[in-house]
Amino acid sequence: MNYVVELEVQCPFCGEIFPSRLDAMEGTNSMIEDCAVCCHPIQLVVECDGGEVVAVEIGRS
Ligand SMILES: [Zn+2]
Numbered sequence: 001m002n003y004v005v006e007l008e009v010q011c012p013f014c015g016e017i018f019p020s021r022l023d024a025m026e027g028t029n030s031m032i033e034d035c036a037v038c039c040h041p042i043q044l045v046v047e048c049d050g051g052e053v054v055a056v057e058i059g060r061s
């Protein structure tokens with residue numbers, strides 16, 4: 001089952017915080033999200049358990 005969750009991502013390039021939506025799929029998922037402010041690609045590693053996000057790692061892709 002998939003749950004869409006909203007989380008706040010802080011851009012490692014410009015430092016802005018913007019909301020992002022993703023599917024909280026079971027396990028660890030990595031994805032690339034473009035910053036809404038400066039458009040740099042941000043690497044997100046999201047760990048999910050039971051439809052909830054338990055950890056988010058943000059890096060420069
Ligand atoms: Zn940015």
